Amino acid sequence: MSQVTLMVLYPQPSDPVKFEQDYQAHLALFHSKMDIPSDQKPYKVTKMMPGADGLGPYYQMFSFVFPSLEVLQGTLSSAPMQIVAADANRISSGGAPVMIIGTES
Numbered sequence: 001m002s003q004v005t006l007m008v009l010y011p012q013p014s015d016p017v018k019f020e021q022d023y024q025a026h027l028a029l030f031h032s033k034m035d036i037p038s039d040q041k042p043y044k045v046t047k048m049m050p051g052a053d054g055l056g057p058y059y060q061m062f063s064f065v066f067p068s069l070e071v072l073q074g075t076l077s078s079a080p081m082q083i084v085a086a087d088a089n090r091i092s093s094g095g096a097p098v099m100i101i102g103t104e105s
Helices: 016-033 069-076 079-091
Strands: 004-011 043-047 058-066 098-102
Touching: 004 069, 016 058, 016 079, 058 069, 069 079
Parallel strands: none
Antiparallel strands: 004 058, 004 098, 043 058
16 A cells, blocks of 8 residues: 555634643654654644635644554554543644545545
């Protein structure tokens, strides 16, 4: 199988300013637990923009590409990533984040 992308969608937070502060600490935790140097960003964070009807259901999306589904599954089941996932749930004040996995065709 080819590369797969993990996408984490964060619902609109109840307090965007607090979410932004918490999210920066969350990214630092992610870097620490995944042994990623703090000056590297092998992921994308996309802020959602309001549409014609106002704010959509999601505030932002985190995306990270893995070389295979097996590597992704191994990473998600690791103890360090379980800590990161629990923190993602903790900071997501608008509801639980939604995790989706995709591949390019």
